Amino acid sequence: MKAAVLGAGSWGTAFAKILGDAGNDVVLWARRPEIAAAIRETGCNPEYLEGTRLGERVTATASATEAIKGAELVVLAVPSQTLRTNLGDWAADLTADSTLISLMKGIELGTTQRMSEVIVEAGRVAPERVAVVSGPNLAGEIALEQPAATVVACTDIDRATRVQRAITTPYFRPYTNDDVxxxxxxxxxxxxxxxxxxxxxxxxxxxxxxxxxxxxxxxxxxxxxxxxxxxxxxxxxxxxxxxxxxxxxxxxxxxxxxxxxxxxxxxxxxxxxxxxxxxxxxxxxxxxxxxxxxxxxxxxxxxxxxxxxxxxxxxxxxxxxxxxxxxxxx
Ligand SMILES: NC(=O)C1=CN([C@@H]2O[C@H](COP(=O)(O)OP(=O)(O)OC[C@H]3O[C@@H](n4cnc5c(N)ncnc54)[C@H](O)[C@@H]3O)[C@@H](O)[C@H]2O)C=CC1
Ligand SMILES: O=C(CO)COP(=O)(O)O
Missing domain, CATH: 1.10.1040.10 (N-(1-d-carboxylethyl)-l-norvaline Dehydrogenase; domain 2)
Structure with missing residues (x-):
């Protein structure tokens, strides 16, 4: 599958590696063009998880539009409190029926919304298109390919299963759940x-x-x-x-x-x-x-x-x- 990972912090970077190792073509979006350029040139993120090789299937860009173009999986890995503003910029680029995957673990200030609720509202997508990936997943350990398991939660269980398949690697084992x-x-x-x-x-x-x-x-x-x-x-x-x-x-x-x-x-x-x-x-x-x-x-x-x-x-x-x-x- 083609995947975009929006946010090149610790977890976005490690998750891009998981997606690439699982056989997807991945474009990682970094806010700063110099970070995107360094990832393209060296295959590593110089700011996060230093020294972790992201693999040949992962490239990077500072243009979210370019990253999202044609992506069937759009992974959101920005801080919870900036997500709504970020999605305001990205919503128009989302492909119809792409799956939005939330990696974020926060609740929005003011609205008290969960991240999937923010995605539905600010991304203007149906709730069954949103999957949440959550579990004991410290990025630093996953970057070292230490065995870990996680949960893919989605109200559409077939979609959860498709995401599960897309992120399964020898070191990352996802389970499905419909309890978002x-x-x-x-x-x-x-x-x-x-x-x-x-x-x-x-x-x-x-x-x-x-x-x-x-x-x-x-x-x-x-x-x-x-x-x-x-x-x-x-x-x-x-x-x-x-x-x-x-x-x-x-x-x-x-x-x-x-x-x-x-x-x-x-x-x-x-x-x-x-x-x-x-x-x-x-x-x-x-x-x-x-x-x-x-x-x-x-x-x-x-x-x-x-x-x-x-x-x-x-x-x-x-x-x-x-x-x-x-x-x-x-
Ligand atoms: N690091 C970890 O081990 C894990 C993190 N998470 C969750 O993933 C989410 C992202 O966290 P990390 O990647 O760890 O954070 P991080 O602090 O490592 O990186 C944050 C990223 O967001 C970017 N950013 C900051 N302000 C922004 C803005 N206004 N707009 C767009 N991007 C902005 C930064 O440049 C950076 O790339 C959080 O909700 C966290 O709870 C979940 C599981 C594991
Ligand atoms: O969510 C995480 C591990 O699953 C990472 O936790 P911290 O954000 O406290 O580093």
Missing amino acids: VGCELGGAVKNVIALAFGIAHAMGLGDNTKATLITRGLAETARLGVALGADPLTFSGLAGLGDLVGTCMSPLSRNRTFGEHLGRGKTLEQAQAATRYTAEGVKSCLAIRDLARSHGVEMPITEQVERVCHEGVDPKVAVAALMSRSTKAE
């Missing part, structure tokens, strides 16, 4: 819980605390998911527990690392200055909190992460607030 809501929420909320995990790690808290954060973090994710119509089973799968555990445990996670800065006492601004990559949970925690409140769902860990990130609350105060909530049945 659950897969997207799992990916977005785990970033917020990974911030909490990073904060706890930097505070010197131990494995009981960390296991509790993962388990209760998953419980609040599933609570919101069920309120939005997700299948609760999705949260025990790769896009739920799998991604949550993978992200929290990994020093490669940008969200966990950002949390560690906060846990060491840095302010939001200081943590942002120390971070080069997108840590989606920092903004999405606001949108997830608002989404939960509007559905009457309690998300105590998300609430406290938002307070630490955006209201300057001391992490120790946030921990005390979580531990002093009223006791209840599990």
Whole structure:
């Protein structure tokens, strides 16, 4: 198949390699012409996943129109909060019946929309044309071809199967699922819980605390998911527990690392200055909190992460607030 990958950051770059290794012809769009030129000339992205050879089937351009032209698969790999603006520029170029694949793990500020909802609205495409790829997929490990699995979620299960076939490689194993809501929420909320995990790690808290954060973090994710119509089973799968555990445990996670800065006492601004990559949970925690409140769902860990990130609350105060909530049945 012909595929366009829009966004040449860490995950867009690794995903272009997956698509190429799976036998597709891939055009990777980079915002900066010099990055696109370097990828064409050297076969590597000089800014992300340095040294990773993308393979002969991957080329690059700084023209999104050129990348999208004739593409049956259009992969979106930009930061969640810029997607709507980006799609405004790209919508007119999309081929009828192409499949749009979302790699993003965030919730839009203001609208509280999931990324597939933003794609439907801003890309002017039918919901069954949107597939979500989500799972424990740290780009740095996948670039090294370390075995990983993922989920392709789409309401049109035949389309999910076509995408599954198009991204299967000896090191990347996709499963299909028709629960788009659950897969997207799992990916977005785990970033917020990974911030909490990073904060706890930097505070010197131990494995009981960390296991509790993962388990209760998953419980609040599933609570919101069920309120939005997700299948609760999705949260025990790769896009739920799998991604949550993978992200929290990994020093490669940008969200966990950002949390560690906060846990060491840095302010939001200081943590942002120390971070080069997108840590989606920092903004999405606001949108997830608002989404939960509007559905009457309690998300105590998300609430406290938002307070630490955006209201300057001391992490120790946030921990005390979580531990002093009223006791209840599990
Ligand atoms: N890196 C990873 O391991 C994984 C990331 N993801 C998700 O993939 C999405 C993309 O993240 P990464 O590639 O990791 O981020 P990144 O921080 O590595 O790269 C972000 C890319 O977006 C571009 N960008 C920044 N502002 C932009 C704008 N206004 N318009 C267009 N492009 C812009 C940057 O130039 C860069 O190419 C996020 O939602 C993230 O949660 C999902 C799975 C794994
Ligand atoms: O989503 C990811 C792994 O599945 C990457 O997590 P980070 O964005 O925290 O690095």
